[in-house]
Amino acid sequence: MDAVEKANAERQRRWAKDQKIGEGTYAVVYRGREVATGRKVAIKKIKVGQFKDGLDMSAIREVKYLRELKHQNVIELLDVFSSKMNLNLVLEFLDTDLELVIKDRSLVFLPADIKSWMAMTFRGLEFCHRNFILHRDLKPNNLLIAADGQLKLADFGLARDFADPGYKMTCQVITRWYRPAELLFGSRYYSTAVDIWSVGCIFAELMLRTPYLPGESDMDQLKTIFRALGTPTEEEWPGHTKLPDYVPVGQFPKTPLRDLFTAASADCLNLLSKCLIYEPRRRISAKEALNHPYFFALPYPTHPSKLPKPAPKRSSLLPLEELDGNAEPNSSGPGVKANPPNKLKRKHSEDGMNERSKSIARRLDFSQ
């Protein structure tokens, strides 16, 4: 046994694996604990060997970025070790995620609760952005919630660092409903603003309790965005017609946000509108957002420990499925989550939600 193997064995001994709690295309998630302290953790076992090209891209990304990020509002990667042919990531154990919270109709959100979640999201995102990391897959089920109510950004399977000048990035990222127009138009040079758009969609979803821009395909997504926010003009977004995949989708008038968000305060709508500006350079940054008057106005953001949470009965099972980057039991073969563009990204969680969600507006019929 050489030194590396010895070190690995030592690390492996620190963690005990318990039962399996979820499985995705490239990983199996187990509940586990730290042997010395008994602290609950989630262990994500990456399946190696199934792929000819070696490790799955998202596993590499997740390790690469989470290893470096340590913040109250970002999920913590505690350890990495290998066992036989597999790679194991030891992650912080988190109770639930924001999607389950939004879907739980028995919970009532106060304006102050939404403010608190938004502040924590922006704080986590600001930390990523200041370290020049784009998350590129923000959506409610990637915002996990700890037992003490703290919200944490998770699933860095699509993250990357800010590209050097002239290097292209892929535009097939971010779950469709949260994807900004510049990515839908195929821009290969983009910035941290793409994450802000996603946060804007999540912000709206928290108020509406249903996805704000649920497009059925990439084309339909553009139409949905323009129908909600109006078609951008050349002054509003200079140069967008030159983007690689630009197609005219029709002219839609602007409707004031106030029409849809009737109960929101003026500050709140102001911040929302700044997150949903078409021109990425004018879109608010995470740091500016944190200094927006919305967060300082009364009511104060709810203390995290008092935020609404689903009843704990099922929470032990579902959220960890979410933890797993590619937990999409129905999809076949490897691939980055946002890559197959015609697939409904929420499928797996909807299947899990059974009868209860049938009455919820978000359950749309995509069969035709």
Added chain:
Amino acid sequence: MSNRANGWLRGTIVRKSGVSTASSTRTSTPQIQSTSTTVFGGGVKDASGRTSEYFSMEDQCPVCKSDRYLNPKLRLLVSACYHKMCESCIDRLFTLGPAPCPICGKILRKLAFTPQTFEDLGVEKEVAVRRRIAKEFNKRREDFPDLHAYNDYLEEVEDITFNLINDIDVAETEARIVQYRQENAALIELNIQREEQYAQYLKEQEDFERQEREQRAAELRRAEEEEREEREKGRREIIDKLETSDKDAIKLVARSRLEAMRRASARSTSSGNVLQSSSRLLRSRAAQSTVVPDVPHVPLQDNWYAYEDMFTLRDNYDDPASEAVRRDREGIMRAGGYRVEQAWERALRCAVAGLEIMPLEGLHSTASDPAAVPGAGGDVVMASA
């Protein structure tokens, strides 16, 4: 006590106390005579959910003019247009379906008559209107960004209420209510739920207190019982000992007294402990659920940007690598939001971050406590990829 002629009311009204004719003939002052639980709406309920019906000796039906003197069983009900009439008139006029009110001509239905609670029908109406308004206009102080907005809202509610009570611009006011309802449907629902939650919480609290009281009473009873038994036993023991032993009688009595006292004091301290701990538990739980204060927003909770002055970002650099991006004839990088300035900033930050850290000191403290690294604050700057 219910009237046989008014069978249609009988099923829905439970008289709690009958009308005593003997006492009501003696006095002619208005008084609340009967308390009934009604199933249909109307009437003002007291805390226990019962309606106290207004009742006086001067009652006279304005329609048929029969009065309490001739008909002691007279019962007046109030119509939706706030006119009184007796049960037999209602029966006569409205059994065959909706018909106009004999006083004002408004179309009325038999089931829409409600018992009278107040002597003044104006008050009756006001209470009904206010109750209706309060059901939907249920916003709270915390739903508003500032006190001014809340006051404006309260004023508007009062305005609407006043209009409805005094029949001013009724159509326009109703339209305002409908508009408000549409705009605030979610919030209204939420506030109703909050109200229910609060009521539920109060009920739980009450139940808990009652249980605790009962428990305490049972404890006390048991303790008393025990004490009595013990006293009995002690006395028997003394007698036994006095019979069998040949020691000094006074000494024996004194010793057994001492023992009894010690036992009693032990008992009282243990029961005291039980009571105290359960009440403390209750208090701490209540404190936990309600008294974690919300704190004002703090944008960033570290000192990252305190090191902003370590470098200045210039407008332009001689940077051949980014030449193509800066020229960007097509404007595609601009439209996608890419900024070369961000790349420059990253390069500069990577260059200056950690400049203040002494190499050995840095190595040492990261091993033990990463937060102790000055300037880094536990944050790690990405190395260039």
